[in-house]
Amino acid sequence: MQPYKKLFTYWFAVIIYDLTVDFTKSYIKSFKLKEQMDGAARSGKQNIVEGSEGMQTSLKSAIKLTGVAKASFEELIGDLEDYLRQNNLKQFPKNNPKIEIFRQKAAVLIKKLSDFYKNESLVRNLSNLSYLEKYFNTSSVEEKVNLLLTLCHQETFLLNKQVLSLEEKHKTEGGLTEKLYKARVQHRGY
Structure with missing residues (x-):
C-alpha cells in the first residue's frame, strides 16, 4: 500500500497537476512558461510522494521534501496570478461565492479520494478532465484560473500544516540517527 495516497495533500496535488496540464495546453x-507551470505542478506532486516514502527512513528528508512541494505550488500561484494580471482578468476574493463553492467541492472530492483511493472508477475519472470541469462547473478561463488558485492555496495551507506536524514529530520522537544511536546504546547496555 502506498501511504501517500491517504494524504489530502497528495490528492490536491494530483488534481492541480491534471488541471494545470490541461490549462497550459489550452491557454499558454x-x-x-507551459513547461515551467507543468513542472511546478508535477514537482509539487512528486515531492509529496518522495517525502512520504522518505519518511520511512528520514523524518528530516520528509520535512525538506514537503517544504519543496509547498514551494513548487507557491511558484505555480505566482504564474497563475501573473496570467490573470497580464490578461486583464480578475482574481476572485476569498469570500467570492464561486470560490466558496470551489473550496467545498474540493474538500468533498479530496475526502472521497483519500478514503476510497482503491475505487478505480473514481480515480479513473480524475484523468478525464471534462469530469473535473463539470464537477467544479468552470465555464470561463477566468474561473479556471481562479479554481486552480483556490486549489493551490488550499494545498499550500495543508502542506504548511503537514510540515509543522512533521517538525513536531521530529522534535518529540527524534530522527533516524538518534533512534539508531539509542538502539545501539541499549544493545551494548551502557
Missing part, C-alpha cells in the same frame, strides 16, 4: 502560448 509560450512553450517555456
Whole structure:
C-alpha cells in the first residue's frame, strides 16, 4: 500500500497537476512558461510522494521534501496570478461565492479520494478532465484560473500544516540517527 495516497495533500496535488496540464495546453502560448507551470505542478506532486516514502527512513528528508512541494505550488500561484494580471482578468476574493463553492467541492472530492483511493472508477475519472470541469462547473478561463488558485492555496495551507506536524514529530520522537544511536546504546547496555 502506498501511504501517500491517504494524504489530502497528495490528492490536491494530483488534481492541480491534471488541471494545470490541461490549462497550459489550452491557454499558454509560450512553450517555456507551459513547461515551467507543468513542472511546478508535477514537482509539487512528486515531492509529496518522495517525502512520504522518505519518511520511512528520514523524518528530516520528509520535512525538506514537503517544504519543496509547498514551494513548487507557491511558484505555480505566482504564474497563475501573473496570467490573470497580464490578461486583464480578475482574481476572485476569498469570500467570492464561486470560490466558496470551489473550496467545498474540493474538500468533498479530496475526502472521497483519500478514503476510497482503491475505487478505480473514481480515480479513473480524475484523468478525464471534462469530469473535473463539470464537477467544479468552470465555464470561463477566468474561473479556471481562479479554481486552480483556490486549489493551490488550499494545498499550500495543508502542506504548511503537514510540515509543522512533521517538525513536531521530529522534535518529540527524534530522527533516524538518534533512534539508531539509542538502539545501539541499549544493545551494548551502557
